[in-house]
Amino acid sequence: MMTAAGMGAMAGMRALSAPTFLSQHLAEEGASAKASPVEQFLASSTTARVLPVLALGELVLDKLPGMPSRLVPPVLLMRLASGALVGAAVARQKERSVLGFAVVGAVAALASSCALYAVREFATRKLRIPNIIAGFIEDALVASAGHRLTSAMG
Template sequence: MTAVGMGAMAGMRALSAPAFLSQHLAEEGASSKANPVEQFLASSTTARVLPVLALGELVLDKLPGMPSRVVPPVLLMRLASGALVGAAVARQKERPMLGFAVVGAAAALVTSFALYSLREFATRKLHIPNILAGFLEDALVASAGHRLTAAMG
């Protein structure tokens, strides 16, 4: 479920899932059995850089004229992010990296389209300002990130 949750976060905000996971792994320290993805995310440099990039993504999301999350280049980034966090979670669960990477990417794909549709509905039909819808999504990502990393122990 952690790979699904992290992948879903990647579908909402591509950099938030790796940022939360990186912070968690850097605090925990990479084990001797860490896979290369987990080692990369656990590095102190990665744990410092990813949150800054994730914050930039949160800001950019609110700007008019930004490409949709479901256009191919942006969607591919979200899928890659979901695969990355899924692979990193695999070792913690002692499961095959490839399987968890696929699970993370699939969750990112589903969530990208689901949240795109939900945000479109909220802004067009319910007349919720896009910036407010974005902040609500940010709150959901932050809550999920904190809960998922806390559950990882």
């Protein structure tokens, strides 16, 4: 369950990063014979090549002025969906309740979206850390979490 929560939290920080790390892991490990269509999609070599490019685009866009807040409903909904997706995929890998893990992933995405929004606002407004630096710090957290979580998946 901790892996689903961690992946969900990553989705709350960067919506495409969690599916990207999971896709890379599944592509390397190969999809099981009982893999769901979502797992097969994530495990495909095409998805494993395309998602990192899209995730990189998200990292760049995050630093641009005028980008909408992560708490704007359409953006937040995308993060929640991403958290639910990775939570469900982790559940299938662990042979656990897909619905339960999807909810854990979505709730973790919501919590991290709200928490990181507050932290980033504090860092940029009160501590006067430039937004681009705060964004790079968040990117580093996502990358570290992604590597650790996928390594723990075995």
